Amino acid sequence: MDNQEFSYTYCAQQKQEIESIRQKYLPRQEDKLTQLRRLHRSASKKAQAWAITLGVIGALIMGTGMSLAMTELGSLIGQFGMVVGIVVGLVGMALIALAYPLYNHILNKERQRIAPEILRLTDELLK
Numbered sequence: 001m002d003n004q005e006f007s008y009t010y011c012a013q014q015k016q017e018i019e020s021i022r023q024k025y026l027p028r029q030e031d032k033l034t035q036l037r038r039l040h041r042s043a044s045k046k047a048q049a050w051a052i053t054l055g056v057i058g059a060l061i062m063g064t065g066m067s068l069a070m071t072e073l074g075s076l077i078g079q080f081g082m083v084v085g086i087v088v089g090l091v092g093m094a095l096i097a098l099a100y101p102l103y104n105h106i107l108n109k110e111r112q113r114i115a116p117e118i119l120r121l122t123d124e125l126l127k
Contacts, residue, residue, distance in 0.1 A: 032125055035121060036122065039118055043110035046110055047103045047104075047106035047110060050102055054095055054096075054099045054102055057095060058095025058098075059092065060092070062092025062093055062096065064088055064092070065085045065086065065091070065092055066089050069081070069089060070085070
């Protein structure tokens, strides 16, 4: 028999680096708890986005109305510049006031939409 020699060098840092690189190329597998958390966050994210958008648009419209009512810009419209500015400002305030009810409406709708999946995942996790 031939005298065969086997040599192996172990380096913990090297193995850790190899595992770190390997993890980046493996397909991501989401466990059930992570999936549950993601679904729960997704309901509020959509509602937040719509409410913030409506609130910002309302604030911009209200600012335009204030500008029309209080500055020389309103005088360009004519003698009704202040009245137009007040009306535009009130429209902006109404949009701002509608942001929270819109948030609640979309949140409830999204929760109803994802409720079956949330309940299925929680049943599996609680077993």
